Amino acid sequence: MDGDPQSSSRGKIWRNRSIKDDSFAIRCDIVVINELRVEEEEAPGQVDTPEFVSVPPSDLHQYLGNLLHTEKGADVVFEVGAETFAAHRCVLAIRSPVFSAELFGTMKEGDTAAGVVHIDDMEAQVFKALLHFVYTDSLPKADKEEKQAEEDVMSQHLLVAADRYNLVRLKLICEEKLCRYIDVGTVATILTLAEQHHCHGLKKACFSFLDSLANLKAAMNTEGFDHLSKSCPSVMMELLAVPRA
């Protein structure tokens, strides 16, 4: 009989164990290759706007980046090591309460009032990256080789700078980057930094890594761990309190 499921190729489906009570489930895995395209239904007869006018996405950060780059109307100069950077008091002050106090508050005195600010305890490249973030809300793009070699060190310095100027989002960006650099050789240094600058997420990531007894033992043989135990003894107590298999 032609329609007999047992004798035709169609019959294969009946012998499959997926069929139960005359029904079967179909699983669809959807992979979105390109950007999501959203189509809105429009009222009939209405002019189809996107066909005629296309508004590009906001590029405010590029304008602010240009402001930093061109130094147009700059009214303050920072001296950092051997380098100087021109900037705009109003932009700095609205982005950081620390800059605000330094440039507009009662802390303003001497050279600051004259438009020159000396920055101590910071490398010029770190201050340069911090300024870039203040104006554009992003970090300057490093080339690939530089990225491999220096991103972890730069992120540590920038985290300290972000904490100093109370730039919350920059601090989180640095924490997020440093999470990716946690390994046996770096975890103690990164944990010290996290503890000293109150980075809860980064500290948790370090603890998660040290949950493994093998990782902990290996990390304890590094110089960074000596430094951690001396500068943050309370963290050592916390580490000891973690139950391990």
Next chain:
Amino acid sequence: MDGDPQSSSRGKIWRNRSIKDDSFAIRCDIVVINELRVEEEEAPGQVDTPEFVSVPPSDLHQYLGNLLHTEKGADVVFEVGAETFAAHRCVLAIRSPVFSAELFGTMKEGDTAAGVVHIDDMEAQVFKALLHFVYTDSLPKADKEEKQAEEDVMSQHLLVAADRYNLVRLKLICEEKLCRYIDVGTVATILTLAEQHHCHGLKKACFSFLDSLANLKAAMNTEGFDHLSKSCPSVMMELLAVPRA
């Protein structure tokens, strides 16, 4: 016979016309209700960053909005009608070449050098919205009733202002909004505006609407059309040249 498709409920599927050559297609309509979640595969053993640190999206426009709102370090005042607005020369100049020339260029003179700029031929509310755009790259949110009643008129005024200060993206935003207000009563006024301020997309949208002979006839009976024919005779020639069914 139990397995006979003709006699069992399973047999319904065979009688369905969708089956061809032992196969059938299944159409899945996927509706994405929430935001798209993208999961990246990570190397085994690596710390799962998002679990510990979450970086919020950029909020640069909010900081700049605060700068406008708080007037911190403002160094220029605009007098528009009976109202005054404090602002920052550097922000205005980097956003608009016209502001740049007015505030930093050779056009700077008299009151401008002293920090006061008079704006003629513009309503205070329009200048206020323009300033909001300059600082935040977006338009101020109108409440719903206001939106219904005034958005089209405001968009026309803002388009003129955007053209005057060469704010390209603001001009496109206004064009895009006005496309949605094109109807028999408004098309002539909007087309006049589009022609006078070189808005190619908006002009095309008006022409598309007037492609219909019924729309054209109805629009020709409006006051706006009289004005269009007098102020932009070349557009009338273009309209006549469009082949219509």
